[in-house]
């Protein structure tokens with residue numbers, strides 16, 4: 001914890017509107033731990049600024065925190081599509097987007113990612129995969145043809161609280177799915193990959 005505080009203190013602060021969304025989500029929304037948070041948020045923003053992607057896709061919006069971090073790297077004519085299955089979050093997400101300077105570059109799609117992705121007629125430079133952990137393999141297959149060569153997918157929660165180390169028999173469906181995703185990815189010759197031990201595990205996947 002001390003080390004985590006030290007790392008956060010020696011990284012940039014969250015913009016004010018993100019601090020507000022972070023605080024509000026923790027006070028008023030169920031399962032606030034799903035939000036990327038200060039440190040991972042700054043990492044997402046930095047990746048996006050390094051890539052300057054003109055098209056970003058996010059799977060799993062929650063309250064909009066990570067979408068707004070990723071939007072920091074968008075050029076003026078750029079666009080970020082984000083997909084959220086829970087329609088009860090729609091109003092909050094849109095009001096959170098309005099707190100930022102990026103609302104006009106964000107497109108929220110309410111629905112199941114596996115149904116929405118094939119309807120997006122676009123090519124992406126950067127994808128943030130953070131929806132249903134049991135669907136990661138499906139997301140990868142849907143998204144890979146829509147990703148430009150050299151494009152990056154960031155897959156979140158790939159350590160799943162360390163449960164990926166459990167022996168095969170004792171795995172719950174989400175742990176089993178994340179493990180299967182990680183194992184399959186290891187041998188996937190269509191992409192380069194590196195797993196970072198950031199927060200709950202963030203895997204960087206680059207299309208060859």
Ligand SMILES: C[S@@+](CC[C@H](N)C(=O)[O-])C[C@H]1O[C@@H](n2cnc3c(N)ncnc32)[C@H](O)[C@@H]1O
Pocket residue numbers: 034035036037059060061062063064065066067083084085086111112113114130131132135
């Ligand atoms: C971990 S949270 C996302 C957190 C957010 N990316 C952030 O970092 O602030 C995962 C979100 O994915 C949504 N979700 C789950 N299954 C989904 C699906 N099949 N399609 C789209 N969204 C889904 C959940 O409702 C939840 O809001």
